[in-house]
Amino acid sequence: MLGATGSIGQSTLDIIARHPDRYALYALTANNNHQKMLQLCRQFTPRFAVMRDVESAQLLQQAIQDLPTEVLAGETALDEVAAAEGVDVVVAAIVGAVGLMPTLAAVRAGKRVLLANKEALVMAGALFMDEVLRYGAELLPVDSEHNAIFQCLPPGSISKSVTEKGVRKIILTGSGGPFRDIDAESLEDVTPEQACAHPNWDMGPKISVDSATMMNKGLELIEACWMFAVDQDDVDILLHRQSIVHSMVAYNDGSVIAQMGNPDMRTPIANALAWPDRIESGVEPLNLLQVSQLDFTLADEERYPCLKLAREAWNQGGTSMTVLNAANEIAVEHFLSRQIKFTEIPRLITKVMEQSTTEPADELDSIMQADFNARELARQLVELRT
Numbered sequence: 001m002l003g004a005t006g007s008i009g010q011s012t013l014d015i016i017a018r019h020p021d022r023y024a025l026y027a028l029t030a031n032n033n034h035q036k037m038l039q040l041c042r043q044f045t046p047r048f049a050v051m052r053d054v055e056s057a058q059l060l061q062q063a064i065q066d067l068p069t070e071v072l073a074g075e076t077a078l079d080e081v082a083a084a085e086g087v088d089v090v091v092a093a094i095v096g097a098v099g100l101m102p103t104l105a106a107v108r109a110g111k112r113v114l115l116a117n118k119e120a121l122v123m124a125g126a127l128f129m130d131e132v133l134r135y136g137a138e139l140l141p142v143d144s145e146h147n148a149i150f151q152c153l154p155p156g157s158i159s160k161s162v163t164e165k166g167v168r169k170i171i172l173t174g175s176g177g178p179f180r181d182i183d184a185e186s187l188e189d190v191t192p193e194q195a196c197a198h199p200n201w202d203m204g205p206k207i208s209v210d211s212a213t214m215m216n217k218g219l220e221l222i223e224a225c226w227m228f229a230v231d232q233d234d235v236d237i238l239l240h241r242q243s244i245v246h247s248m249v250a251y252n253d254g255s256v257i258a259q260m261g262n263p264d265m266r267t268p269i270a271n272a273l274a275w276p277d278r279i280e281s282g283v284e285p286l287n288l289l290q291v292s293q294l295d296f297t298l299a300d301e302e303r304y305p306c307l308k309l310a311r312e313a314w315n316q317g318g319t320s321m322t323v324l325n326a327a328n329e330i331a332v333e334h335f336l337s338r339q340i341k342f343t344e345i346p347r348l349i350t351k352v353m354e355q356s357t358t359e360p361a362d363e364l365d366s367i368m369q370a371d372f373n374a375r376e377l378a379r380q381l382v383e384l385r386t
């Protein structure tokens with residue numbers, strides 16, 4: 001479980017706790033939240049607990065001496081547990097580009113990889129999908145939209161061009177985030193707290209801000225293109241405020257298949273964990289009478305410029321998506337620490353994209369270099385404006 005202390009980590013562990021006969025935890029990993037990790041180790045006694053931060057690992061070590069769990073530290077330890085023999089399933093739920101290497105380690109070890117860490121696929125899509133095929137890894141989407149699409153497609157559709165299977169369109173749905181009803185001028189002054197208060201989902205801070213700017217939907221568009229081998233104009237984006245229809249697939253015979261459920265990440269996680277079986281997830285049954293109405297409207301790319309930026313990055317190809325992702329991570333970080341305004345997020349990403357060159361993205365080195373350069377440039381641009 002990569003990213004055990006986060007929101008996806010919590011939801012995953014909740015399911016695992018319901019099925020002790022089915023799942024045993026090999027390793028839990030986190031960045032530096034040793035207190036939370038201590039609590040998880042007491043509850044689940046995994047074989048290994050990995051803290052990326054060395055000092056946090058030492059603090060954890062001192063606190064769990066009475067447990068059989070072994071504490072490891074550092075980035076290589078993340079890669080090692082993700083690739084360890086005897087591990088069947090790796091849940092990739094670290095947030096951001098830092099999740100790429102351990103997720104790739106799992107892919108290269110041919111694991112069943114449950115992908116929540118969309119940034120890894122966005123920044124290195126071509127290489128990532130190549131390696132999934134080369135190493136025979138089984139990629140399963142945890143992102144609720146992609147899991148929905150996966151459930152609506154014929155079996156064996158990951159990384160196969162689904163347009164050849166009679167698919168006319170993939171329809172990604174999004175709630176529109178916490179600011180969907182605010183007029184565009186007021187967006188200037190929204191706070192990180194407001195951005196993180198999502199109406200339908202309870203998530204980590206980074207993806208919450210991404211949902212508010214709708215960069216999340218932009219990243220998901222790219223995620224869908226890589227995962228289901230389609231082009232960006234094969235994917236429509238619809239705003240759906242109830243978050244009940246998690247996405248749809250339209251076929252050329254006129255059929256549209258949708259996956260529905262309450263907005264609770266335990267559904268897609270349980271689906272991917274148990275696939276092709278179905279297991280109890282603790283999610284409340286959907287009461288359609290209570291929901292009563294499902295609305296769909298067009299996502300306005302003027303109001304949500306991040307959507308347009310994501311489409312542009314996909315069209316440019318190569319390292320443009322690495323740059324988009326890196327610039328967004330830096331912009332979100334600076335918004336969360338109140339150094340830039342909400343409306344500056346897309347402006348900063350636009351500038352970084354304009355000032356970056358696009359390189360081929362089939363080598364890890366060029367991807368990491370593009371990621372590094374875009375972060376540096378984004379930081380410089382933030383400093384220049386203050």
Ligand code: NAD
Pocket residue numbers: 002003004005006007008009029030031032033052093094095096098116117118119142143144201202203204205206207265
């Ligand atoms: P979160 O912030 O709640 O948790 C992030 C996890 O990553 C934590 O366990 C943290 O310790 C770990 N982490 C952070 N930096 C790290 C580093 N440098 N090295 C090692 N570990 C590190 O985030 P989240 O909301 O759980 O999201 C995780 C991923 O899942 C993101 O990519 C997000 O886009 C995706 N996702 C989340 C949701 C959701 O509902 N939360 C839904 C769909 C997709």
Ligand code: MG
Pocket residue numbers: 143144145220
């Ligand atoms: Mg999603």
